[in-house]
Amino acid sequence: MKEPSVLSRLRRLLLPVLCGITLGLQSAHAAPAAAPAPGEDPVKESKSQQPDSAEKTLFSGAKDTGYTPPNPIDKFIALDDMFGGKVNWKSIMEDIGQDVETKNIRDTDFLIPLLMGIRVADGVMTVKVRSVQDLNAAADDIKDMATKLRVPERDMVWANKARAEAASGEWASVFMSLGFMQKKVLDKLAEAKADQRSLVMISGWIQGLRYSASAVLKHYDDTVGKNSVAGHPSYQLRDPKLVAWLITLVKGLSPEKQALPEVIAMRKGLEEIYDLVDIDIDPKVGKISKPDVEKLAKISGDIVTAIVKKAE
Numbered sequence: 440m441k442e443p444s445v446l447s448r449l450r451r452l453l454l455p456v457l458c459g460i461t462l463g464l465q466s467a468h469a470a471p472a473a474a475p476a477p478g479e480d481p482v483k484e485s486k487s488q489q490p491d492s493a494e495k496t497l498f499s500g501a502k503d504t505g506y507t508p509p510n511p512i513d514k515f516i517a518l519d520d521m522f523g524g525k526v527n528w529k530s531i532m533e534d535i536g537q538d539v540e541t542k543n544i545r546d547t548d549f550l551i552p553l554l555m556g557i558r559v560a561d562g563v564m565t566v567k568v569r570s571v572q573d574l575n576a577a578a579d580d581i582k583d584m585a586t587k588l589r590v591p592e593r594d595m596v597w598a599n600k601a602r603a604e605a606a607s608g609e610w611a612s613v614f615m616s617l618g619f620m621q622k623k624v625l626d627k628l629a630e631a632k633a634d635q636r637s638l639v640m641i642s643g644w645i646q647g648l649r650y651s652a653s654a655v656l657k658h659y660d661d662t663v664g665k666n667s668v669a670g671h672p673s674y675q676l677r678d679p680k681l682v683a684w685l686i687t688l689v690k691g692l693s694p695e696k697q698a699l700p701e702v703i704a705m706r707k708g709l710e711e712i713y714d715l716v717d718i719d720i721d722p723k724v725g726k727i728s729k730p731d732v733e734k735l736a737k738i739s740g741d742i743v744t745a746i747v748k749k750a751e
Contacts, residue, residue, distance in 0.1 A: 511563050511647030512614070514675050518654050521663040521672050526654045529568045535649050535740075536561045536573065537747050541580050544750055547587045549696060552628075552635040553746045555584040556642030559621055564650055566614050574605045574613065581617075585624050588635065594623035634696060637688040641705065642746060644685060645739045648712070651676060652736040659729050670722030673732055677725055679717040685709055701745055708738045 518526055537557050544550055562577035582598040597620035604612040628636035655672050663672060689697070689706045696702050715735055719725040727735070 511560060511644075511650060512567060514647070514651045515564075515567050515654075517675050518651065518658075518672060521675075522654075522658050522661055525661070526658060528564065528650075528654070529570070531650060531653050531657075532561070532564045532568055532570075532573070535646075535653060536564065537646075537743070538576065539580065539747055539750055541583050541587075541750070545587075548635065549638065549699070550746070550750055551584050551587050552638035553642040553701075554750055555581060555588075555624070556639040556644075557646045557743055557746065558584070559617075559639070560643045560646035560650070562617050563614075563647070566610055566617070569608075569610055571605045575602050578602055578617070581620065581624075585620070588624065588628065588632070590624050590627045594627070595620065597623070634692050637692060641685050641688055641709075642743070644681075645705075645708075645742050648676070649736060649739040649743060652732055652739065655727075656729070656732050656736055659732060671726040673727035673729075674718070674722045674725045676727055676732065676735060677716050677718050677720075679713060682709055682713040682716060686713065701749060704745060705742055708742050711738055 515526075515528065537554075539554055539558065541551070541554060544554070558577050558580045562574065562581065565574040565577055578598045578601050582595050585595060586592070597616045601613045601616040601620070604610075604616060625636055625639065628639065655676060658672065661672075686706065686709050689702060689709065692702060697706075712735060715727060715731045718727055
């Protein structure tokens with residue numbers, strides 16, 4: 440009998456806990472999106488006119504009590520199902536993953552949180568491709584940045600645990616260990632550093648979008664498998680409610696941060712992304728055009744590139 444793939448095992452083992460642990464993007468205590476002020480229309484009404492319960496798919500992450508952004512591995516699993524495992528994630532990671540030297544960066548108020556979100560999304564991909572070397576590099580970066588954010592050393596034991604598990608090929612356990620570590624970081628930031636916490640989640644989601652958009656773009660015209668989820672692969676990029684919530688996080692940053700060029704570009708980019716991913720909720724109808732998927736890849740790539748360039 441063929442051995443189940445690591446993705447199949449991850450799905451069985453981890454989907455029950457993804458609402459409490461998501462690498463780079465999850466927030467068990469995330470606040471619901473704020474209502475717009477009178478006369479304000481920051482994001483156009485979604486094209487989805489269905490009840491919120493219809494949004495609660497594996498990929499939307501929307502909840503009545505708030506928002507729990509999905510782990511990017513959810514989308515990776517769905518795209519693998521659709522393309523029959525043809526996606527060369529390792530090649531995509533080599534193109535998109537960020538190798539950033541963080542040890543000499545001291546800007547813990549803005550730059551470190553943004554870089555952490557990016558590297559956590561990269562960490563998810565290292566689990567996907569089972570790369571011990573890249574996992575170790577990501578874990579080291581995350582641990583270094585978490586230390587700068589004053590996360591207690593006792594909470595960083597998960598980084599060492601993840602490295603040991605990767606060396607033993609226990610990738611499902613690696614995923615959980617990195618997830619616990621990330622949750623510890625977000626919980627710590629929730630105590631008094633709301634801006635930093637928001638920045639981690641925003642940049643992590645944007646980097647995760649880069650991976651997913653790249654995979655969809657490379658296989659846009661491929662025939663999907665018979666047993667795949669319904670609809671066109673680009674439907675997996677649909678997340679209007681989540682993007683609207685991320686925009687509220689940007690708007691909730693301090694006035695000083697909102698005036699920064701990187702934040703201005705980030706907000707503009709997210710508003711553009713919202714328009715691109717706000718497609719019909721029905722997977723048999725909802726589809727993002729290939730030029731628009733290209734735009735998603737470019738917008739998210741430009742945002743991440745600007746962040747990393749600031750760190751150089």
